[in-house]
Amino acid sequence: MRGMSRDLVALVVRRTHRLPVQVQELGSEGQGAVLARQFDAALMSVGFKLSGELLARLSALPEPRVAEAAGTGLAAVRELLGDHVRHNTYFVDFPHNVPDTAEFWFDLLVEALRAGRSAADPANGPGTDLLALPGYGTYRHDYEDLLSAHEEFLAGAGDRLTVLHLGDSPEREVAALYLALAGSTTPLGEEGLRDLATLARHCADGPQPAAIPVRENRATVNAARLHAGAGLLADTVTDVLRTACALFDGDVTLAAPTRFGPLPRPARRVLLAALDEVVAAAPGKLADVLRHRERFKRLGERLHPHEYPKWPHAAQVFAVARGEQRVRGLDGRVDELLAAGEPGAAAELLAAAAPGKLLRAFDRLLRAATAEADRAAVLAAAERALPAASGRLLLSLREHLENRERSGGERRVFVNRDARSHVADDLRPPLPAAERARLAAALDAETARRLPADPPPLLVDPEILDVALPLSGNASAAGIGVLPRGSVQPVRGELLRFFVYWKQQERATDFDLSALMLDASYDNPTWLSYTQLSSVAGAHSGDIVEAPDGASEFIDLRLSKVPGRYIVPEVNVYAGEGFQQVAESFFGWMLREEAQRGLPFEPRTVRAKSELRGAGRVALPLVFERCEDGEWYARWLHLHLRGFPHANQVETNRATVADLLRAALRRQHLTVRHLVDLMVANGARLLPWDGPAPDGPVTYLGLARPDDLPEGSRVITPENLRELVPA
Known part of the structure; x- marks a missing residue:
């Protein structure tokens, strides 16, 4: 691994479950068998193991090389699982000896009175603020006390065992991962873009993918290319805008504004030259400026286009942004045709100028086509547009059609780029069955045409x-065992435990883990939370109200005793920083056997660990569902609710969550x-x-x-x- 950053090697391990290993130099003698077996044993303690090929390769290396590989690999795996932090609990014996909620509060009150302390809240009159009772919400024992309070963990047959495979040399593994991420046909999500940026800075001078179809990926690569002195890959003015956002670590999806700072003259020249080339080749692309007019204005203030008269087409971009030059956008022309009752003509216009936009607007155009001739024109235009569309768009439209056969009036989930969701009535009429079926068949045929012609068995x-196909960047989250939104996986076990960990950045922050349980009609709620510590189904580990050094909360459930059909884990921001402000936060779930005992967090039992980084104040990572066969399944949601600025609780959002769940589970996902x-x-x-x-x-x-x-x-x-x- 010499000459290669350990962070880059750890990134490869995290994203590929492969450990890069340099080819042994000729004449070197390998003595690493003992260290390799010790590395394997350490990995098995956290639910990983070396493949036979990797164990053999490490055994043939000198000991210092094995020690270096083991240190990097084990650290990466532990962080992947969430085992890089210490998970303490408020109740030291959890999941045993968790008190009844009323008993717990009574004991705290007695303890406060004995100590001569008052929990009265002057702001709220003579009442008692239970959360202000001495000793509440902070650990009353250290991690060593937790260790001594629990019996040794016993390995079980159902424990997760993930194989760590042999990788190529670090240089080749990093280059291959860069090419895979940069050339991805689907968006990567927030963490994926960060990883791509890291890899692009290292690989800017090396081989590049034949194509970078996703615009956000292209902008991330362009930022690295600019720093390396290479030209930009841009065929729209928006590509250049996204690149500028990447240079300032801003949002390349353009969902949030980026604050542009001063740019050095060489960077300004590269960006202006790229804009000039795009507009000179296709003046009609100036219309794209209208969608992001304010951002282009701010960028123009930093690029000073008036200082570079040799690029007059670049100056036009900012003249359009300021309203000094008028252009007619494609969207406006389409709206005019629809207003005139000509959806067929609108479809023809889009098919010629923007096939992808036509497919995205297909539902709207077909609903506007009341005459049979117009419906035929819209459908024919859509079929002609298919070869020019990306595979992701084809599959996204196919999934959309699967959900458009039902009549209107049902509830519909809307999810934005930050995974924040809301539910509203779906008032759209169903699409005509014949046209919907014909386009679905055409989409399948076009998709099949792009699949390998003669693949291996x-x-x-x-x-x-x-498992759902990852068709959008917010459809999943970083972690291990995490599947895209809509994916379903079996849950085989009796004892289910999920957990949250967070570490605050600057101010006291209280996350609350809760479990909402609902029946088949999404009603009759029961729950476990800091206000309901125990029930016949399980127990809560206790409330922690601040996390300067990190904090964890757990919920333990016996699935056979869970009332109802659904278990909805929630992470509520009660106070302080949100998911995007804390230093670190993640959610996960594990399965145990009755006799395994051990600590509340045992990495070998972790089935999934998912980063929490959404924009809302209530996170809903997944739902557990008991199906008609009596078996339990996990369905990934990756949804966030806006919530309240503070004091979010399962009791106050249960109706909203039930409404969201009813709509989300009705949606069909392409798998x-x-x-x-x-x-x-x-x-x-x-x-x-x-x-x-x-x-x-x-x-x-x-x-x-x-x-x-x-x-x-x-x-x-x-x-x-x-x-x-x-x-």
Whole structure:
């Protein structure tokens, strides 16, 4: 790993579950077998293990090289699981000996009276502020006390075991990951863009992807290219605007404003030259300025285009932004045609000028087409636009059509780029069945055309079939075991425990973990929270109200005793910093066996750990659902509610959460199963999952990569699921 930053190597481990290992130098003698086995044992204590190939490679290396690889790999894995911090609990014996809620408050009151302390709140009259009682909300024991209070954890047959595979040299692994992320056909999300920026700075002078189809990815790469003295990849003026946002660590999605600071003259020249080239080649692209007029004004104040008369087309961009030059945008022309009752003509215009925009507007155009001739024109234009659209857009529209056969009047979930959601009545009439079915078939045919023509045989783990395709950047969150929004996975076990960890940045911050339980009609709520510490179903670990050094809360549930059908874990911001302001915050869940005992947090039992970074004050990572067969399943939500500025509680938002859940679970998501079916219909051979081991390369789709795939196999797991979406 010499010559390569340990942070970059850790990034590769985190995103690929591969440990980069430098090829052994000729003539060097390997003595690393003992250290390699110790590394393997340390990994197994947190639910990972070395693949046989990686163990053999490490064993052949000199000890210092093994020690370096082990230190980096183990640290990366522990952070991935959330085991890089100490998870304490308010009740030292949790999940045992959690008191009844009334008993708990009574004991605190007695303790305060004995100490001569008052909990009266002068601002609220003679009443008692229970949260101000001495000793409430802060740890009453240290981590060493927690260790001594719990029996040793016993490994169980159902513990998670994730294989860490052998990687190529650090340089090749970093370059390959950069090319995969930069060339992704789907948006990466906040953490993915940060990782891409890190990799792009390192790889700006090396090989580049043949295409960067996602605009946000392109802007992130452009920022690195600019620093390296290379030209920009831009075919719209908005590409240049996004690049400027990336230079100032701003929002390349343009969902939030970026504060532009002074730019050095070389950077100004590069940005202005790129704008000039785009507009000179296609003057009609000046209309794109209208969508982000204020941002272009602010950027123009920093670029000083008047100082560079050799780029007159760049100056036009800012003249349009200031209103000094008028352009007619495509959206305005489409609106005029729709107002005139000509949806067919609007569709024809979009098909010629912006095929992707046509497909995004298909629902609106078809609903506006009341005459049969107009419906036929809209549908024909959409079919002609399909070859020019991205694979992600094709699949997104296909998913949209799956959810448009029902009549209006139902509730509909809206989710923005920050995963903040709200629910409203869906007043749209259903799309005509014939046109909807015809376009769905055309979308499937176009998608199938882009799939590999003669792929290796398919080996598909049945549990990945219900994983949703990652079609948007906010459809998931960073972590391990995290699946895109809408994905469903079985929960096999009796004892379910979920947890939250947070560490405040600048001011006292109180996150509250809660579990809302609802019946099949999303009614009759019961819950566990800091106000309801225990029930027949389980227990809460106790409330922590500030986290200068980090804090954790847990909820333990016995699934067979849970009332109702749904369990909705919530993380409520009660006070202080939100999810985007704290230094760190994450949610996760684990499964245990009765006899395992151990600490409240045992990394081997962690099934998923998901970063919490949404814009709302209430986080809903997923829901657990008991289906008709009596089995439990987890369905990923990745949703946030705006909530209140402070004092968010499960008791006050339960109706809103129930309404959101009812609408969210009704939505159909396009899953891996859809693409597998298309591949099989396209001629791909599907191998039996429980059949003999394959004797040649395969395309493997599963939740984790097995250790014994034939050489040359292509592997698709949740870590690189985006690669399944065709370009």
